Amino acid sequence: MLFNSYEFLFLFFPIVLLGYFALGKREDSNAANLWLVAASLFFYSYWNVRYLPLLLASIAFNYVCSGVILRDRKRADKRMVRKAVFIFGLFVNAGLLGFYKYTDFFLENVNFIAGTDFNLLHIILPLGISFFTITQMVYLVDCYEGVAKDHNLVNYTLFVSFFPHLLAGPILYHKSMMKQFANPETKTVQWENIARGFTLFIIGLAKKVLLADTFMTYVSPGFNDPAGLTFVDAWITALSYMFQLYFDFSGYSDMAVGIARMMNIEIPINFNSPYRAYGIIDFWRRWHMSLGTCVRNYIYIPLGGNRLGEKRKMENLFLSMLILGLWHGAGWNYIIFGAIHGFALIVNHTWKRYRLRMWRPLGYTLTLGTVLVGWIFFRADSIHDAWLIMMAMCDPSQIILPAGGIVEKYFVFLKDSGVIFSGDAMFMGLKYILVGSLCVAFLPSSNRIVERMKPTIVWAFVVAAVGFVSMIRMGSYSEFLYFQF
Known part of the structure; x- marks a missing residue:
């Protein structure tokens, strides 16, 4: 479903908006959030329902990983467990994205360099996989570093699948979104x-x-x-x-x-x-600002940023942009x-x-x-x-x-x-x-x-x-x- 379509403008979004504010009047604020989760999953499924299990599996996997990381963050004896789960979570996310997005590219180059004849898989890229994967990888990093602390399944699912950003960004950050999802004021009609x-x-x-x-x-x-x-x-x-x-x-x-x-x-x-x-x-402070911020905070700075001398700074800049x-x-x-x-x-x-x-x-x-x-x-x-x-x-x-x-x-x-x-x-x-x-x-x-x-x-x-x-x-x-x- 496209934002620039009649079904979105005159059916989907009006129904979602009315339901959201109607359920927001209830004491249980989770009802409105559950409504948005259901709407977001329907929005995603409208493209191709076959990829909905992939999205749900990704959300479930990262929710479990983040739960382990957050649960054991104050226990010194569990530090190695936290680190292992964190690395495993990043590896699985990167592997998922790599399989769908880069397998054929890798095989093409292997065939060209080694003279082999591996058959290309011609994998169809699931919509939004780059965005919902990077969003959750960033979330795992924030959990590991103690930046993210909330761990509510409904709100987390909404954070990942929220339909305005799901397919093409912006990249959301858990810390800023969870407060809004939990705030009852966001579920009341504000005409301005x-x-x-x-x-x-x-x-x-x-x-x-x-x-x-x-x-x-x-x-x-x-x-x-x-x-x-x-x-x-x-x-x-x-x-x-x-x-x-x-x-x-x-x-x-x-x-x-x-x-x-x-x-x-x-x-x-x-x-x-x-x-x-x-x-x-x-330019990069103005274009795809959330992606630029993500690359700076989670790639450039961990590589060393500008802390290791001018030569290393330039290498980090170049490598970050290649990625x-x-x-x-x-x-x-x-x-x-x-x-x-x-x-x-x-x-x-x-x-x-x-x-x-x-x-x-x-x-x-x-x-x-x-x-x-x-x-x-x-x-x-x-x-x-x-x-x-x-x-x-x-x-x-x-x-x-x-x-x-x-x-x-x-x-x-x-x-x-x-x-x-x-x-x-x-x-x-x-x-x-x-x-x-x-x-x-x-x-x-x-x-x-x-x-x-x-x-x-x-x-x-x-x-x-x-x-x-x-x-x-x-x-x-x-x-x-x-x-x-």
Whole structure:
């Protein structure tokens, strides 16, 4: 079930919201939480019920492991047991994710290097497995280190399976969520939260169906046939994906936060205008913020962070980004994506270390250029395809502009330089790239808009109008891009 579907908007979520607040009036607060658990499991099963046992088994396993870790945390004689259960829990979680996500990638590389002929398993990746696995691995770490202490089965199951975040984040942290699940105030109707949450949801819906899905028209043809791209086509393809991913993930993040807020539950803001970043360090403070925080706290810092000297700091940064890239997908293109960002972070930190200055517009340009190259590898089916696209972007000898109309009328003199004028629908993508650029550069972030909103008739009319137009455009549903990870 998609957030951008009629069954979610007009059936599933209204029923969930009404049931949640109705059960919240009871003295037993677990009833409302049980309702959300049931709704979340149904939401997950709607995609493919075959993977529900996998989710439930994962929750049960980690709940038992965390129970042992928490039960024996104050007993010195049980320290080795706690450590063994902790390591075993992490190993099983990593093994589960590795089996579903990386088995075929591993076999492909073994076959290539060793000349073997192992059959690929062609395993279908269960939806959300990366997110619910990493959420629970982080929880086990927090239990082992004494950060997490609550151990309620209903609340834990809700923490893992809570449907706004289950399939594509943000990554939740046990400490901040359990207090909210246990608080009776979150189960009472609060109209301000409903209004602000609904507004944020509509903004996210508009980003998805009016912007992200429009860019998709210019992304798929180019990445499906990179060898046939001209100079202009290659740039339109790459920039269109850059904006498609931006508005798709931003839209999902807004919708997830908005849905939770309507239920008086605060989940982490995951997106804060990353294309306005002045450097790659700033970019990762704005893009997929919960994942960046997770990588910093649970990979970079345990590796030593910046405590072991400058050289080790750079190695830790690079390794952390390689892991982040590989977490997104099983392929060398994802590893290269991580390597690009790892190298860029090293350069950025070195630049800051020597307190060098840079003209701010140049900083923005270099940051976005680095991000663009990374996204090409991120989206391409192979390293070869990514290379073809970048080569086309660097080959102005193959410039083809659309025939007829304003472009040929005012730029006909370019024919003397070898420019060809021919009918090309891809060129129409430039106007959407311009619209996307203006939105990214000048519009305030969704969260800022919502926090500044005033519940007036005009505001209600604007939100209703945007929502109406967005719902009309929802005729053909498209999944959010981060669902594949």
